[in-house]
Amino acid sequence: MIVSSRQPPGQYIRRSPHTPLGLSSPKRGPLQRLFQEPPPSPRLPSLIHRHGQKPSAGRRWIPVRLTAWLCGVFVILWFVISRLSLERRPPPISFMSHDGQDYEIVGDDALPDSPTPVAVTDERGRLRWTVSIPSDRDFPLSPQEYTDICQQSEEIAHHVAEKKNGAGKGHGHFGYYHVDKNFMDVQEAEENGLLPGPDGMKKAKPKAKGTGFWDSVVGGEDSLSEDLDVPGSQVCEKSLTYVLETTDAGLGNTLLGLWMAYGLAKEEGRAFFIDDTNWAYGEYNNLFQPLPQPPCLPPPRTQILPCPHHARHLLVSAATTYWAFGHNFHEEYEDPRKMEVWRQHRIFGLIETGQKALFQLADEDEAYFEKRRQELRAKAGADGLIVGVHVRHGDRHPFEFQYQESYIPLDRYMSAAEAHFNNDTNNNIIIVATDDPDVYSAPEMSSAIRAQSRIHLASKSTLPASTSSYIDTAIGWEGGFFHDLFWSLDKHNLNAIGIREGLARAYLLDLKVLGELSDRIVCGVSAIGCRILAVLLGWDKGIRQGAWESVDGDFDWVGILW
Numbered sequence: 001m002i003v004s005s006r007q008p009p010g011q012y013i014r015r016s017p018h019t020p021l022g023l024s025s026p027k028r029g030p031l032q033r034l035f036q037e038p039p040p041s042p043r044l045p046s047l048i049h050r051h052g053q054k055p056s057a058g059r060r061w062i063p064v065r066l067t068a069w070l071c072g073v074f075v076i077l078w079f080v081i082s083r084l085s086l087e088r089r090p091p092p093i094s095f096m097s098h099d100g101q102d103y104e105i106v107g108d109d110a111l112p113d114s115p116t117p118v119a120v121t122d123e124r125g126r127l128r129w130t131v132s133i134p135s136d137r138d139f140p141l142s143p144q145e146y147t148d149i150c151q152q153s154e155e156i157a158h159h160v161a162e163k164k165n166g167a168g169k170g171h172g173h174f175g176y177y178h179v180d181k182n183f184m185d186v187q188e189a190e191e192n193g194l195l196p197g198p199d200g201m202k203k204a205k206p207k208a209k210g211t212g213f214w215d216s217v218v219g220g221e222d223s224l225s226e227d228l229d230v231p232g233s234q235v236c237e238k239s240l241t242y243v244l245e246t247t248d249a250g251l252g253n254t255l256l257g258l259w260m261a262y263g264l265a266k267e268e269g270r271a272f273f274i275d276d277t278n279w280a281y282g283e284y285n286n287l288f289q290p291l292p293q294p295p296c297l298p299p300p301r302t303q304i305l306p307c308p309h310h311a312r313h314l315l316v317s318a319a320t321t322y323w324a325f326g327h328n329f330h331e332e333y334e335d336p337r338k339m340e341v342w343r344q345h346r347i348f349g350l351i352e353t354g355q356k357a358l359f360q361l362a363d364e365d366e367a368y369f370e371k372r373r374q375e376l377r378a379k380a381g382a383d384g385l386i387v388g389v390h391v392r393h394g395d396r397h398p399f400e401f402q403y404q405e406s407y408i409p410l411d412r413y414m415s416a417a418e419a420h421f422n423n424d425t426n427n428n429i430i431i432v433a434t435d436d437p438d439v440y441s442a443p444e445m446s447s448a449i450r451a452q453s454r455i456h457l458a459s460k461s462t463l464p465a466s467t468s469s470y471i472d473t474a475i476g477w478e479g480g481f482f483h484d485l486f487w488s489l490d491k492h493n494l495n496a497i498g499i500r501e502g503l504a505r506a507y508l509l510d511l512k513v514l515g516e517l518s519d520r521i522v523c524g525v526s527a528i529g530c531r532i533l534a535v536l537l538g539w540d541k542g543i544r545q546g547a548w549e550s551v552d553g554d555f556d557w558v559g560i561l562w
Contacts, residue, residue, distance in 0.1 A: 115133045117153050128184040154307070161180075218285065237312075246317070250528065251503075262358060263351060286362060368509070376429070391410065391413060392527035393436035403552075408552060431513065433513070437457050452510060457503070
């Protein structure tokens with residue numbers, strides 16, 4: 001039988017072997033034809049109605065196929081729209097900074113030549129922001145550039161949030177550990193091709209110490225000879241780099257900031273590095289023992305950011321103190337349930353962590369300290385107390401109102417020191433350290449002895465009679481330490497770095513002897529050295545037990561003043 005699907009249903013030709021070709025068969029009734037004719041083709045409708053039976057399998061799949069088709073169309077449209085969005089430049093963001101200057105960050109293919117925050121569009125077409133630092137810039141940047149980056153980052157974060165969420169939605173008070181979801185870390189931006197990676201840093205052996213960028217990074221020297229592909233020598237996952245450069249001539253603020261940054265790095269699980277490129281006091285390792293070695297390499301310089309705080313590789317310096325240790329930091333680490341100095345327990349602990357890890361002097365000075373320890377303990381005996389007195393003059397004046405234009409009288413220091421004596425023995429001794437050479441010869445100090453005589457400042461009047469090591473023979477330090485005199489050393493002496501290094505060694509030895517050998521300490525809290533001495537005594541001994549005493553009014557211990 002041959003059935004043509006082009007003929008109407010029921011009309012077909014059947015060839016029978018008993019019928020001559022060209023003759024038709026006799027007519028039959030419908031019922032007879034129904035049972036004698038072969039079954040119709042599957043492509044023709046059935047002669048028997050199939051009421052009550054399930055629809056065919058082909059019909060059941062129609063909704064599924066339709067849904068799949070619609071999903072496919074939707075995916076294709078989404079992909080096309082996403083690609084078009086990636087090709088569009090992010091909208092310009094205009095704002096006025098805190099200093100009153102107008103800025104406009106424009107998303108463009110060409111990155112700016114200076115370090116600055118930039119607007120970018122991620123792979124999903126969302127507006128984000130990051131920080132671009134050209135790879136050809138020296139590290140570290142200038143203090144002003146780091147300040148500008150933090151100021152502009154703060155403003156741009158607000159404006160990007162407003163662009164995405166609506167006017168008034170970008171501003172608000174955020175905590176110290178707030179994570180801005182609109183920020184894209186530099187490493188992520190480099191991996192996605194939005195920022196160029198640092199030249200020569202990927203799959204390349206870093207330059208040896210003394211030949212390149214890492215010359216000034218303290219803490220990663222031993223790893224620099226290793227190949228980046230060797231296990232254990234990869235770039236740190238998170239890090240904090242403390243830059244010693246500062247416009248402050250004094251060493252006290254730098255020590256407090258350094259120690260607090262180290263404690264914060266340990267608190268946050270970051271590797272810790274130090275940069276001494278532009279430090280006025282010379283090289284870090286000339287004054288201290290080498291920094292504890294982290295198990296990883298320092299990060300590429302283009303990825304080290306001063307802001308935001310949740311950046312993978314953070315930089316802290318005197319220029320970024322407001323953002324690193326400012327209001328939000330104190331809100332996070334002060335205890336709001338307590339009052340006065342007791343609120344500062346956690347902050348004190350961060351500084352103390354850094355002090356215990358880092359305050360080990362260079363070999364010669366550390367050896368002198370151990371010798372001095374034996375001399376003073378032998379002099380005080382088993383029952384005598386050693387009371388340390390720290391006097392700061394120069395350009396540092398007291399907090400107490402009546403002495404703000406002068407200095408606290410020396411007899412106040414001595415009276416407070418003698419009040420700590422053990423009255424059951426005569427072996428009590430007072431040791432004194434000061435930046436003013438004339439204090440040692442003052443009548444009020446006749447019963448006190450120098451904390452250390454290895455290195456000290458000298459006035460011109462005492463230079464001829466001095467037999468111990470003093471700092472510079474041409475410049476007298478009458479009245480104490482003054483910032484202007486410190487910065488003018490380049491004009492007076494070609495060996496300015498050597499003189500400043502000597503100043504640092506004298507200051508550090510004074511602090512080391514007073515803080516670690518004294519049973520009690522008397523000082524003025526307005527001096528940063530006085531606050532450092534409290535840390536050297538420790539929280540329990542210095543604060544809880546009262547071994548640390550300030551004679552500068554009723555002011556409590558405080559860490560960094562931001």
